[in-house]
Amino acid sequence: MLLSTTEIRVRYAETDMMGVVYHANYFTWFEAARIQLLDDLGLPYRELDKRGYLLPVLECEAKFILPARFDDRLSVQVRIEELPIARIEARYEVKREEDTLATGRTTHAFMSPEGRIIRPPEEFAAKALEAFGKTEG
Amino acid sequence: MLLSTTEIRVRYAETDMMGVVYHANYFTWFEAARIQLLDDLGLPYRELDKRGYLLPVLECEAKFILPARFDDRLSVQVRIEELPIARIEARYEVKREEDTLATGRTTHAFMSPEGRIIRPPEEFAAKALEAFGKTEG
Amino acid sequence: MLLSTTEIRVRYAETDMMGVVYHANYFTWFEAARIQLLDDLGLPYRELDKRGYLLPVLECEAKFILPARFDDRLSVQVRIEELPIARIEARYEVKREEDTLATGRTTHAFMSPEGRIIRPPEEFAAKALEAFGKTEG
């Protein structure tokens, strides 16, 4: 399993007139967590991007349990539970201390700048395999 | 069935460095379509809000099929397929001419400003019943 | 003078916990007005973009007089008062019926994808000259 956690401080701009965070903004936090996971893996997204690998979102979902509020300090955990082959599925949990505020999921595939689904870069496959090997034994 | 369609023109601010619309922005379009559906039903959301009815998003999801681009003219269709009782489930389809770019779903419940799930306002229930009666009968 | 007006309906996502529109969002409305002005001029921004002309914001400012609220129908007027040579200066006024909610200004220059300031496309210069000639007599 690949796993990473990112700290988020809620911005005023992220709230709406309901006084809580606007739902769509959670997806930008999910992304911050994914970027961190790739960093932790030694494959920064900005490097992948320069080499022509895009990683668009094919599907996304979120479930909102408790509202996040302005200035909250949150932790966003992302995990990839299955060895990614063609598709990469990431799962998320947003927590404020012990409370789970939201959970989510995104699905991705590597894509060329021309919009074709392509094989992951070799290092990604290798590092993922290594990471999954490690956790499995 | 309740059904409504809203026209969207893609803003530059909604794109990202991939050259297409950033995925989280589709949820703001879904919302524009919901607001329009409530208008069409004669129950503008701003009126509900003034009377103390909030309609938060409990769950949301989207599937991205083809990218939306800057300045695209899109139609966002929303439909509520089942008579809403405690939960309201809305489904969405974003189209550029004949092409479906994305589909989605959001789930809602009426909530008081204090954060308690409450019964829908009576007119909503009545109008929904009427609308469902109409299409079914 | 070049002048154009765009209609905006305020989105829920554009509000913040103060119950009014978050200040930075006015700049996306200014942009919608600019895009419309270029359309009216017969030089859609998406065409300029395809031909390698970018029109970044070099400076921007806004003054907020009255708050815009969710679901307000606003008109955003943009005007270019001086014949644009190297720099293009646009001025904005956001109105709700007779009330002015905000005013603003942005400064732009044409830029190549490599980031160099370049001369405006010839048609832009010609159309601007024509438009200014017309209004001046």
Added chain:
Amino acid sequence: MLLSTTEIRVRYAETDMMGVVYHANYFTWFEAARIQLLDDLGLPYRELDKRGYLLPVLECEAKFILPARFDDRLSVQVRIEELPIARIEARYEVKREEDTLATGRTTHAFMSPEGRIIRPPEEFAAKALEAFGKTEG
């Protein structure tokens, strides 16, 4: 003088199809810096908000010198150069290492939830006076 610096990591969502950060997003970074300055002063904005003090933006402006890009680590410095009486004027500088990417300014006043301009909370006045006394004396 009051002065504070905040670290920002540029999000993918903050970029646009020009490949750089969308101009309006700098204002959300300016805000992050202001929030930090109030924290440093011992007057967290969330506390002021709970006590009924709003601090809306009356005016804002920015000048863009070099583009910020995805994943850049930036520092955003905010400073209040004059003892704030009725109006508070904050100035900003966004830097990537030694390079200044943008500068800006925002003007604020304390406001009641009903929208009236009010006197700053006493601690704010006292702490500001103390801070200005310190730097001047």
